[in-house]
């Protein structure tokens with residue numbers, strides 16, 4: 266029986282990523298994952314929003330030092346304490 270290639274599509278980042286600023290091709294092996302606390306801007310219409318944590322995968326260009334954002338994921342607080350009492 267012939268071996269079959271995995272049919273699941275690749276979702277990982279490509280091995281190389283061109284810098285949008287200088288065009289230098291950077292290896293995504295040097296990718297860093299940062300965790301950032303989201304602080305949404307509240308408005309009259311959106312007056313409450315749960316705390317959220319964003320996980321950002323970024324890569325620093327070896328040539329010019331520009332940070333490239335490759336991917337991000339946002340996690341919402343499961344038990345948000347929303348202050349919905351109008352003043």
Ligand SMILES: [Zn+2]
Nearest residue numbers: 284287326329
């Ligand atoms: Zn660059």
